[in-house]
Amino acid sequence: MDLENIIIMIITFIVCGILFTMAQLSANKKNKKMLLDNFEIKYPPYIIGMCLFFTVFTIGFSIWLYPYIVKDSDPFVVYPIFIGIALIFLTIAVVYSQYKVTVRNDTILIKAFLKKERSYNFSDITKVANTLDKLNGEIKVYVGKKKIFNFSKIMTGYNLMCKKLNILEF
Numbered sequence: 001m002d003l004e005n006i007i008i009m010i011i012t013f014i015v016c017g018i019l020f021t022m023a024q025l026s027a028n029k030k031n032k033k034m035l036l037d038n039f040e041i042k043y044p045p046y047i048i049g050m051c052l053f054f055t056v057f058t059i060g061f062s063i064w065l066y067p068y069i070v071k072d073s074d075p076f077v078v079y080p081i082f083i084g085i086a087l088i089f090l091t092i093a094v095v096y097s098q099y100k101v102t103v104r105n106d107t108i109l110i111k112a113f114l115k116k117e118r119s120y121n122f123s124d125i126t127k128v129a130n131t132l133d134k135l136n137g138e139i140k141v142y143v144g145k146k147k148i149f150n151f152s153k154i155m156t157g158y159n160l161m162c163k164k165l166n167i168l169e170f
Helices: 002-033 043-066 068-074 075-098 157-163
Strands: 038-042 100-104 107-111 118-121 129-130 139-143 146-151
Touching: 002 107, 038 157, 043 068, 068 075, 100 157, 107 146
Parallel strands: none
Antiparallel strands: 038 100, 100 107, 107 118, 129 139, 139 146
16 A cells, blocks of 8 residues: 555545534534423434535536546446445435434434334333444434434434433443
8 A cells, every 4th residue: 555545544534533523513512502301313414414515526526537537438337436426425415314303301203214203202212222333322212122213423412312311421
Protein backbone atom coordinates (compact mmCIF):
# COMPACT_ATOMS: atom_id res chain seq x y z
CA MET A 1 0.00 0.00 0.00
CA ASP A 2 1.50 3.32 -1.00
CA LEU A 3 1.55 6.59 0.92
CA GLU A 4 -1.26 8.20 -1.10
CA ASN A 5 -3.74 5.44 -0.22
CA ILE A 6 -2.80 5.61 3.46
CA ILE A 7 -3.32 9.39 3.50
CA ILE A 8 -6.70 9.04 1.74
CA MET A 9 -7.82 6.41 4.29
CA ILE A 10 -6.74 8.58 7.23
CA ILE A 11 -8.55 11.61 5.80
CA THR A 12 -11.68 9.49 5.21
CA PHE A 13 -11.69 8.25 8.81
CA ILE A 14 -11.20 11.78 10.13
CA VAL A 15 -14.02 13.19 7.98
CA CYS A 16 -16.39 10.37 9.02
CA GLY A 17 -15.51 10.95 12.68
CA ILE A 18 -16.16 14.68 12.36
CA LEU A 19 -19.52 14.07 10.63
CA PHE A 20 -20.57 11.56 13.31
CA THR A 21 -19.58 13.99 16.10
CA MET A 22 -21.49 16.83 14.44
CA ALA A 23 -24.58 14.61 14.17
CA GLN A 24 -24.36 13.76 17.89
CA LEU A 25 -23.99 17.44 18.83
CA SER A 26 -26.96 18.35 16.64
CA ALA A 27 -29.08 15.64 18.28
CA ASN A 28 -28.07 16.78 21.79
CA LYS A 29 -28.99 20.37 20.94
CA LYS A 30 -32.50 19.35 19.87
CA ASN A 31 -32.88 17.14 22.98
CA LYS A 32 -32.73 20.19 25.23
CA LYS A 33 -35.91 21.58 23.64
CA MET A 34 -38.01 18.43 24.30
CA LEU A 35 -39.87 17.27 27.42
CA LEU A 36 -39.66 13.83 29.02
CA ASP A 37 -43.37 13.11 28.47
CA ASN A 38 -43.58 14.46 24.92
CA PHE A 39 -40.68 13.94 22.50
CA GLU A 40 -39.65 12.38 19.22
CA ILE A 41 -36.82 10.10 18.22
CA LYS A 42 -35.74 10.61 14.63
CA TYR A 43 -32.67 11.07 12.51
CA PRO A 44 -31.50 14.69 12.47
CA PRO A 45 -31.92 16.62 9.22
CA TYR A 46 -28.13 16.84 9.13
CA ILE A 47 -27.81 13.11 8.33
CA ILE A 48 -30.56 13.21 5.71
CA GLY A 49 -29.02 16.29 4.09
CA MET A 50 -25.64 14.59 4.05
CA CYS A 51 -27.10 11.60 2.16
CA LEU A 52 -28.80 13.91 -0.34
CA PHE A 53 -25.51 15.80 -0.79
CA PHE A 54 -23.68 12.55 -1.55
CA THR A 55 -26.40 11.65 -4.07
CA VAL A 56 -25.95 14.94 -5.92
CA PHE A 57 -22.15 14.72 -5.57
CA THR A 58 -22.09 11.22 -7.10
CA ILE A 59 -24.21 12.32 -10.05
CA GLY A 60 -22.12 15.48 -10.55
CA PHE A 61 -18.88 13.53 -10.27
CA SER A 62 -20.04 11.03 -12.89
CA ILE A 63 -20.96 13.88 -15.26
CA TRP A 64 -17.59 15.53 -14.66
CA LEU A 65 -15.79 12.24 -15.43
CA TYR A 66 -17.69 11.70 -18.70
CA PRO A 67 -14.84 12.67 -21.06
CA TYR A 68 -12.39 10.40 -19.21
CA ILE A 69 -14.79 7.46 -19.01
CA VAL A 70 -15.65 7.58 -22.71
CA LYS A 71 -11.98 7.78 -23.67
CA ASP A 72 -10.61 5.10 -21.33
CA SER A 73 -13.42 2.62 -20.61
CA ASP A 74 -16.91 1.51 -21.47
CA PRO A 75 -19.54 3.96 -20.07
CA PHE A 76 -22.17 1.19 -20.01
CA VAL A 77 -20.12 -0.52 -17.31
CA VAL A 78 -19.07 2.51 -15.27
CA TYR A 79 -22.30 4.54 -15.21
CA PRO A 80 -24.49 1.81 -13.68
CA ILE A 81 -22.05 1.79 -10.75
CA PHE A 82 -22.42 5.56 -10.27
CA ILE A 83 -26.21 5.31 -10.61
CA GLY A 84 -26.26 2.47 -8.06
CA ILE A 85 -24.22 4.47 -5.55
CA ALA A 86 -26.47 7.52 -6.02
CA LEU A 87 -29.60 5.37 -5.56
CA ILE A 88 -28.20 3.86 -2.36
CA PHE A 89 -27.62 7.32 -0.84
CA LEU A 90 -31.06 8.49 -2.01
CA THR A 91 -32.74 5.41 -0.52
CA ILE A 92 -30.98 5.93 2.80
CA ALA A 93 -32.13 9.56 2.87
CA VAL A 94 -35.76 8.64 2.15
CA VAL A 95 -35.88 5.78 4.66
CA TYR A 96 -34.22 7.85 7.40
CA SER A 97 -36.53 10.80 6.80
CA GLN A 98 -39.60 8.59 7.28
CA TYR A 99 -38.46 6.90 10.51
CA LYS A 100 -39.94 8.49 13.63
CA VAL A 101 -40.77 7.31 17.14
CA THR A 102 -43.08 9.63 19.07
CA VAL A 103 -43.54 9.39 22.84
CA ARG A 104 -46.61 10.93 24.45
CA ASN A 105 -46.90 10.18 28.16
CA ASP A 106 -46.91 6.34 28.29
CA THR A 107 -47.64 5.73 24.61
CA ILE A 108 -45.06 5.02 21.90
CA LEU A 109 -46.04 5.67 18.27
CA ILE A 110 -43.69 4.16 15.68
CA LYS A 111 -43.72 5.25 12.04
CA ALA A 112 -41.28 3.56 9.67
CA PHE A 113 -40.88 3.74 5.90
CA LEU A 114 -43.77 2.03 4.05
CA LYS A 115 -45.21 0.68 7.29
CA LYS A 116 -48.42 1.48 9.11
CA GLU A 117 -48.04 3.50 12.31
CA ARG A 118 -47.97 1.21 15.33
CA SER A 119 -48.76 2.05 18.94
CA TYR A 120 -47.39 0.49 22.14
CA ASN A 121 -47.37 1.28 25.84
CA PHE A 122 -44.24 1.37 27.95
CA SER A 123 -45.72 -1.44 30.06
CA ASP A 124 -45.69 -3.69 26.94
CA ILE A 125 -41.88 -3.53 26.66
CA THR A 126 -40.27 -6.79 27.75
CA LYS A 127 -36.63 -6.29 26.85
CA VAL A 128 -34.15 -3.52 26.09
CA ALA A 129 -30.91 -4.66 24.48
CA ASN A 130 -27.70 -2.77 23.81
CA THR A 131 -25.48 -3.55 20.86
CA LEU A 132 -21.87 -3.69 21.91
CA ASP A 133 -20.97 -0.82 19.58
CA LYS A 134 -19.91 1.87 22.08
CA LEU A 135 -19.48 4.53 19.40
CA ASN A 136 -23.01 4.40 18.03
CA GLY A 137 -24.72 3.29 21.24
CA GLU A 138 -27.62 1.58 19.47
CA ILE A 139 -30.37 0.28 21.73
CA LYS A 140 -33.07 -2.17 20.63
CA VAL A 141 -36.49 -2.30 22.26
CA TYR A 142 -38.59 -5.49 22.24
CA VAL A 143 -42.18 -6.48 22.94
CA GLY A 144 -42.10 -10.20 23.53
CA LYS A 145 -39.54 -11.55 21.06
CA LYS A 146 -40.34 -8.94 18.42
CA LYS A 147 -38.09 -5.90 18.01
CA ILE A 148 -40.39 -2.88 17.77
CA PHE A 149 -37.76 -0.17 17.22
CA ASN A 150 -34.16 0.80 17.78
CA PHE A 151 -32.46 4.12 18.42
CA SER A 152 -28.90 5.39 18.67
CA LYS A 153 -26.88 8.33 19.96
CA ILE A 154 -27.00 10.21 16.68
CA MET A 155 -30.81 10.44 16.83
CA THR A 156 -32.70 13.26 18.50
CA GLY A 157 -34.41 12.10 21.69
CA TYR A 158 -31.80 9.47 22.58
CA ASN A 159 -31.16 10.72 26.12
CA LEU A 160 -34.86 11.24 26.84
CA MET A 161 -35.72 7.70 25.72
CA CYS A 162 -32.94 6.31 27.92
CA LYS A 163 -34.45 8.18 30.87
CA LYS A 164 -37.98 7.08 29.98
CA LEU A 165 -36.90 3.44 29.75
CA ASN A 166 -35.02 3.77 33.05
CA ILE A 167 -31.74 2.65 31.56
CA LEU A 168 -28.34 4.19 31.85
CA GLU A 169 -26.94 5.90 28.79
CA PHE A 170 -24.68 3.32 27.14
